[in-house]
Amino acid sequence: MSIELIDIYKSFGPKEVLKGFTLTVPEGDTVSLVGFSGSGKSVALKHVVRLLSPDSGVVRVDDQDVAGLSRHELYELRRQVGFVFQFAALFDSMTIRENLSMGLIKQGTHTEAEIEQRINESLNMVELEGFEDRMPAELSGGQRKRAGLARAIAFRPKYLLYDEPTSGLDPVTTTVIDRLILKMKKELGVTSLVITHDMKSADRVSDRVAMLFEGRIIEEGTPDEIAKSENPIVRGFVDGEPELVEQGRLDQ
Numbered sequence: 001m002s003i004e005l006i007d008i009y010k011s012f013g014p015k016e017v018l019k020g021f022t023l024t025v026p027e028g029d030t031v032s033l034v035g036f037s038g039s040g041k042s043v044a045l046k047h048v049v050r051l052l053s054p055d056s057g058v059v060r061v062d063d064q065d066v067a068g069l070s071r072h073e074l075y076e077l078r079r080q081v082g083f084v085f086q087f088a089a090l091f092d093s094m095t096i097r098e099n100l101s102m103g104l105i106k107q108g109t110h111t112e113a114e115i116e117q118r119i120n121e122s123l124n125m126v127e128l129e130g131f132e133d134r135m136p137a138e139l140s141g142g143q144r145k146r147a148g149l150a151r152a153i154a155f156r157p158k159y160l161l162y163d164e165p166t167s168g169l170d171p172v173t174t175t176v177i178d179r180l181i182l183k184m185k186k187e188l189g190v191t192s193l194v195i196t197h198d199m200k201s202a203d204r205v206s207d208r209v210a211m212l213f214e215g216r217i218i219e220e221g222t223p224d225e226i227a228k229s230e231n232p233i234v235r236g237f238v239d240g241e242p243e244l245v246e247q248g249r250l251d252q
């Protein structure tokens with residue numbers, strides 16, 4: 001039960017964002033997708049649940065070809081895939097409880113008591129117990145990200161997609177979120193794809209790291225292998241050296 005993106009091409013008008021992008025997340029693993037801002041990480045992630053469709057290429061999740069799913073099947077798939085959005089994407093006019101319960105109520109398969117219990121469990125898991133009645137505006141950035149994660153896990157998904165779960169957070173809060181990602185894997189057994197540009201985070205949470213550059217994965221390996229990579233583009237990215245990246249690009 002893996003996530004597979006195979007030879008994906010995606011353009012917006014004349015702008016080619018993905019050009020032969022291939023990435024697999026094996027069942028139970030956590031894979032981090034790293035790359036420069038604007039390189040197409042979020043675009044790639046959105047293909048997993050058909051928020052975007054490829055111009056060509058195949059997306060396979062849970063052994064299903066995502067392009068071929070009916071509306072109903074797509075809806076079923078999305079219930080299995082928790083999406084933690086880049087900017088938390090909570091509804092500002094709703095309490096945290098309402099934000100978390102909305103999807104479960106819509107699903108129509110749980111009693112009120114079950115939903116309440118699910119919410120409590122999910123908030124406990126991200127250490128936000130007691131925050132049910134707060135409004136999103138009353139939360140810090142880090143708490144909001146955790147609330148976004150709680151909403152994603154309230155469905156008990158098999159897969160979790162995290163879009164920059166730690167961007168804009170201080171190093172300690174980042175570590176807290178990273179530990180949560182590890183906890184989700186350990187306690188819920190989820191298969192996860194994490195977008196980040198924080199190499200330290202990638203190192204902590206991932207089984208494997210893949211780097212996106214100019215539309216495709218230019219290197220993939222364990223965090224250790226990536227840290228030791230001799231590819232100048234990867235080196236430049238890891239060490240924050242634009243000259244190295246530019247040289248690597250010209251040499252390609």
Ligand SMILES: Nc1ncnc2c1ncn2[C@@H]1O[C@H](COP(=O)(O)OP(=O)(O)OP(=O)(O)O)[C@@H](O)[C@H]1O
Nearest residue numbers: 012015017035036037038039040041042043044197
């Ligand atoms: N719906 C869209 N319509 C048109 N262009 C888009 C759309 N979504 C993304 N893009 C473009 O695709 C490119 C990649 O965007 P994307 O959001 O995937 O970058 P990213 O790697 O996630 O960057 P960041 O690290 O800053 O979040 C950008 O040039 C962006 O402007």
Ligand SMILES: [Mg+2]
Nearest residue numbers: 041042086163
């Ligand atoms: Mg993004």
